[in-house]
Amino acid sequence: MIRRLFTALGPKHDRALRRLLAWFTVAAVLQGVAFVMLVPALRELLGDRPEHAWPWVITLAVLWLAYAAVSYPATLAGYGTGADMSRDLHHRIGDKVAQLPLAWFTPDRVGGLGRLASQRVVDIMGVPAHLLHQLVDTFVTPATVVLAMFLFDWRLALSMTVAGVAVALVYRVAGRGMAAADQEADRIHADAAVRIVEFARAQPVLRAFGRTAQGHAALDDSLVAQHAAGRRMLRASMPGLVWIAFIAQAAFLLFLALGTHLALGGSLGAAEFIALLVLSARFVEPIMLTSELGGAIRVAENALTEINELIDTPTLPGPETSRRPDGTDIELDDVRFGYHGSTVLDGLSMRVPQGRMTALVGPSGAGKTTVIRLIARFFDPDAGAVRVGGVDVREMKTEDLTSVISAVFQDVYLFDGTILENVRIGRPDATDEEVYAAARTARVDQITDRLPGGWDAPVGEGGSRLSGGERQRISIARALLKDTPIVLFDEATAALDAENEHALQEAMAALARDRTVLVIAHRLHTLREADHIVVLGDGQVVEEGVHDDLIARDGQYARFWRERRRAQGWHLAKPAVVR
Numbered sequence: 001m002i003r004r005l006f007t008a009l010g011p012k013h014d015r016a017l018r019r020l021l022a023w024f025t026v027a028a029v030l031q032g033v034a035f036v037m038l039v040p041a042l043r044e045l046l047g048d049r050p051e052h053a054w055p056w057v058i059t060l061a062v063l064w065l066a067y068a069a070v071s072y073p074a075t076l077a078g079y080g081t082g083a084d085m086s087r088d089l090h091h092r093i094g095d096k097v098a099q100l101p102l103a104w105f106t107p108d109r110v111g112g113l114g115r116l117a118s119q120r121v122v123d124i125m126g127v128p129a130h131l132l133h134q135l136v137d138t139f140v141t142p143a144t145v146v147l148a149m150f151l152f153d154w155r156l157a158l159s160m161t162v163a164g165v166a167v168a169l170v171y172r173v174a175g176r177g178m179a180a181a182d183q184e185a186d187r188i189h190a191d192a193a194v195r196i197v198e199f200a201r202a203q204p205v206l207r208a209f210g211r212t213a214q215g216h217a218a219l220d221d222s223l224v225a226q227h228a229a230g231r232r233m234l235r236a237s238m239p240g241l242v243w244i245a246f247i248a249q250a251a252f253l254l255f256l257a258l259g260t261h262l263a264l265g266g267s268l269g270a271a272e273f274i275a276l277l278v279l280s281a282r283f284v285e286p287i288m289l290t291s292e293l294g295g296a297i298r299v300a301e302n303a304l305t306e307i308n309e310l311i312d313t314p315t316l317p318g319p320e321t322s323r324r325p326d327g328t329d330i331e332l333d334d335v336r337f338g339y340h341g342s343t344v345l346d347g348l349s350m351r352v353p354q355g356r357m358t359a360l361v362g363p364s365g366a367g368k369t370t371v372i373r374l375i376a377r378f379f380d381p382d383a384g385a386v387r388v389g390g391v392d393v394r395e396m397k398t399e400d401l402t403s404v405i406s407a408v409f410q411d412v413y414l415f416d417g418t419i420l421e422n423v424r425i426g427r428p429d430a431t432d433e434e435v436y437a438a439a440r441t442a443r444v445d446q447i448t449d450r451l452p453g454g455w456d457a458p459v460g461e462g463g464s465r466l467s468g469g470e471r472q473r474i475s476i477a478r479a480l481l482k483d484t485p486i487v488l489f490d491e492a493t494a495a496l497d498a499e500n501e502h503a504l505q506e507a508m509a510a511l512a513r514d515r516t517v518l519v520i521a522h523r524l525h526t527l528r529e530a531d532h533i534v535v536l537g538d539g540q541v542v543e544e545g546v547h548d549d550l551i552a553r554d555g556q557y558a559r560f561w562r563e564r565r566r567a568q569g570w571h572l573a574k575p576a577v578v579r
């Protein structure tokens with residue numbers, strides 16, 4: 001356990017942990033020796049000349065004082081090391097999260113990450129703060145007692161050694177089963193936590209479909225699994241706990257019987273007998289604690305395993321030195337890609353010319369969003385290449401790629417801050433004037449005019465106080481502020497009110513000016529404005545060209561256009577009917 005802790009935390013905490021271990025060992029030895037001093041002290045006290053006990057009593061007092069003097073600063077140092085480790089682990093988790101490929105972030109893993117950064121870090125922090133001290137006490141104090149016992153009575157010392165070995169064996173065998181059950185229970189608890197959050201989030205949908213009474217099958221299943229795992233955990237741990245307690249009590253009885261036998265036989269004095277009983281109690285007590293300690297150790301070990309797994313998760317490979325793109329045109333060359341083995345893009349080749357607006361259209365599920373994700377290198381293709389300015393994105397460092405690309409997605413995430421702070425994320429070192437200018441161009445001023453608090457109005461968690469169109473305008477403002485030569489844009493599919501529709505169009509036009517833009521287009525206006533249109537279907541390009549040519553060809557794009565027009569025409573015709 002201690003070795004694994006050293007490896008997991010890296011060489012940085014090596015010295016602090018070793019120092020702690022040394023302090024706790026010294027304290028435990030002092031404690032063990034102090035207990036053993038009871039033997040001569042009691043022997044003298046109950047002997048013919050009780051005043052001869054004084055030197056032993058004084059030695060005992062000095063040992064206890066020394067124990068306190070070592071133990072107190074060591075305990076404080078333990079807390080300090082725990083706090084340092086927790087800070088370090090948080091940094092390491094944070095750094096890793098920033099490098100993980102976006103494919104890693106499934107809802108389950110994101111749920112687990114919260115627990116990892118909170119509960120699991122606290123579990124590990126407990127190792128230097130409490131566990132190490134207890135662990136050393138549990139093993140070193142009884143070992144000192146046993147060794148010292150050999151000085152007084154080898155028979156009792158031997159019986160203690162046998163009891164110690166028996167407990168260690170039971171602990172080892174029982175521990176394996178418990179560790180497996182613990183890990184399974186942990187996984188199931190984490191799943192239940194994710195399901196509960198999902199259940200809370202899904203309330204609007206569940207209520208809309210009148211499913212509140214029956215609840216949510218996935219949550220029910222995971223709660224049943226949690227209950228079953230709890231029972232399995234109990235079944236796996238009970239025999240071990242009972243055996244350890246049994247052996248510890250049996251050992252005490254054995255010492256008592258052996259001591260009585262020796263005392264009655266005359267080979268053990270009354271004073272030694274009393275002292276040895278005290279020592280036996282001191283020997284048994286930590287053994288009883290081993291079972292409790294075992295649980296805490298396994299929790300910490302599981303926590304270490306989980307954190308190590310996260311830290312060892314492979315990130316997308318990056319080059320030692322980044323190649324500089326020549327220009328900003330984008331090319332997908334015979335790209336194959338699938339999620340979990342199901343093919344989405346099947347040999348897709350397409351170009352997004354520099355300084356132009358290219359619109360991507362196609363049926364739902366055709367892989368349009370996937371194309372954008374591949375260009376932004378959320379994932380790497382299974383085969384083929386994605387190039388920006390002639391350079392494979394895998395040959396560019398992440399920061400170099402993101403410095404030339406901005407992405408505006410439909411599901412824009414806003415941080416729980418003010419509107420101004422959310423726009424500033426586009427370029428944190430921008431001046432206030434630059435932030436306001438970008439925000440005004442994206443017509444964010446219309447939103448701030450309406451909201452109490454203006455620019456300092458809070459957007460709520462995830463941007464919950466703003467509409468979808470408003471959130472996307474803030475995202476466009478971020479992209480304008482970032483001012484990259486390439487913009488990837490997933491246009492909102494949701495029907496927008498007139499104000500949002502108009503403002504978004506203006507914002508997009510500003511963003512598209514002089515930039516290389518790839519837009520997943522849903523609006524007729526965007527399609528008309530596009531310099532080039534690529535139609536996706538069955539994981540490949542089925543048609544491409546300019547709007548008029550594609551309409552004249554009367555293929556898939558022309559059908560798509562007619563359907564869109566019908567849908568929007570209905571929308572536009574409505575006021576005319578009223579009139």
Ligand SMILES: Nc1ncnc2c1ncn2[C@@H]1O[C@H](COP(=O)(O)OP(=O)(O)OP(=O)(O)O)[C@@H](O)[C@H]1O
Binds near residue numbers: 339362363366371
């Ligand atoms: N993270 C994911 N894990 C598994 N499958 C996914 C994931 N993202 C997308 N898919 C699947 O890949 C296919 C292509 O999805 P994609 O979102 O790229 O399509 P799209 O053309 O953008 O669709 P839409 O217009 O409906 O947004 C779909 O079948 C989708 O279910």
